[in-house]
Amino acid sequence: MSEKRAMPIKKGDGWKTIPIGGIIPEGGTAEAFKTGDWRTVRPVHHPDRCIHCMQCWAYCPDMSIQLNEDGTKVIGIDLEHCKGCLLCVKVCPDKVEALTSISETEAAKND
C-alpha cells in the first residue's frame, strides 16, 4: 500500500481555494477518506484457516483486503475503509471459514 496521503480539498476550505468546477484534482483520494466508521458489523480474518485463494480480495468493493508485499497472502482487513458489507465472508469457501463476522457492538467490548 502507498503512503498515507492528505485530501487535496480540506474541510473548511472556502470558495477562493477549492478547485474550480468541482473537480477532484488528483487520483486515488478515496484512500484519504476514512469510511470505516460507517460499519455496524466487521469481518474477522483467521490466518490459521486461510488458504489464500484471494476470493475475498477479488470481490471486496473497497479494496480493504490487505495483502503481503508480493501480493500472495492475505494478511488482514483495512478497517479504516471496510464498510462492513461482509461480501468477503460470503465468498470465503464454506470448508475454510477463514472470514467470520462480529458486530461492532461486540467488537467494541473487546477493543
Place this chain on the structure above:
Amino acid sequence: MSEVKDTAANQERTALTGNEAMAEAMRQIEPDVVAAYPITPQTEIVQIFSTFVSDGLVKTEYVPVESEHSAMSACVGSAASGARSMTATSANGLALMWEILYIASGTRLPIVMPVVNRALSGPINIHCDHSDTMGARDSGWIQLFSENAQEAYDNMFQAVRIAEHPDVLLPAMVTTDGFIISHGMEVVNTLDDRVVRDFVGEYKIPRNLLDVDNPITVGPLALQDFYFEHKVEQAHAMMRAKPVVQEIAEEYEKLTGRKYGYFEEYRLEDADVAVVVLGSTAGTAKVVVDDLRKEGIKAGLLKLRVFRPFPYEELREAVKHVNVIGVMDRSDSFASIGGPVFSELRAAMYDMDQRPLVTNYVYGLGGRDVDLHMIESAFRELLSIQDSGKVEQYVNYLGVRE
C-alpha cells in the same frame, strides 16, 4: 486607424442568412467536437456544418446524437476531455438540455452554443420569441444577443474568447431571432480563416480528463459542506466575465472595425424617452426613433447585447437622464411584475437618486410581427407617461387582440 483599414480590406462582403453566418463562423472556429440534434429554426446551422465535415473542410468530430439532452451531455464530456466543443439549438431543444446546461456551467466547461430563439410550446409554435433563452438565464451561461446576422457572426468568435478566458471558464450562448435573423438574408462582412484562427487561438482548459499523468475526477459529489462554495465561485466567474466581455470587444474592434460592448446606445445621449430592446426588434425601433426625432421628440434606444453577465451598473449610468423608459420583453413571466429584462433593469435602477419612470411592453410572442406603428404607439405612451408623471400599468401586451 490604419490597422483597422488594413484588416477591413481582408473582409469579404457576403450575402448570408443568420444560420449560414453562424455555420460559417463555426467552420472558421473549427471546433474539435460538434454534437447536435436538429430543431427548427436552428437545424440549418448544424446541417450546413455537417456538410463542411463531410466535405473535409473541417477536421471536427461530428456526433449526430439522438436528442438535445445527449448533445449537451456529449459536449460536456468532450469539453472536459480538452476538446473545443459546440452544439446549437432552439426552444424545446434548449429545454431538453436543461439539466445539462447547469452541469456544463457548474463544471466550468466553456462550450459555445448558438441558440436560435423560438417560442416554447404550447401551443406548438416555431417562430421567434425569447422565452427559451430567458428560461435559461439562471443556468450560469453567458448570454449574448444579436440584432442581425453580422452581429451573430461576430458574437460567435467573441463568445469563444470570453468563455475560454482563464478568468471565466463558463459556457456561452449566442442568440439570434428565429426566422427573422436565422432565415433572413443580408450582407455580412466575413473574415479570413487565418484571422479567425489567430483570434480564437487554441482551446486550453486548466485540467482535462485525458491528461493521464495528472488524473482528475470530473463531476463528483459536493454536498452540504461544499456545493455552496462551488456556486459562489461560479457567481464570481460570471462577475469576472464582465470586464472580459469588454476587453474582447475592444480587441475585436481593432481587428474588424466593428464596435461591441454590453449594449448599444442609439440616440440615447439626450433622450427624454427611450426603449430598451434585445435582438432584431432593435433595427425596427431605430427607424421609429429617427422618425420621432424628425418630429422634434427626443427619442432614444438602448439595445442590450449582454444579458448575462447583466451589466447593471453601466445600464444605470446610460439611462440616468432619461425621463421614461419602455422595456420591451419578447418573453413573459406570467403575473410577475414584468418580463425578465424589465424586472432586472427596474431592480438595477432602485438605488438611483433620480429614477426614470419605467414601463414594460411584452411583445412579439410566438413570432408576432412587431411593426413601426406598434413601437411608435409605445413611444407615444411613454410621452404621455412623461406628461402625467405616472406609470399606470407595469405590463402592457403590445399588439395583442382582446
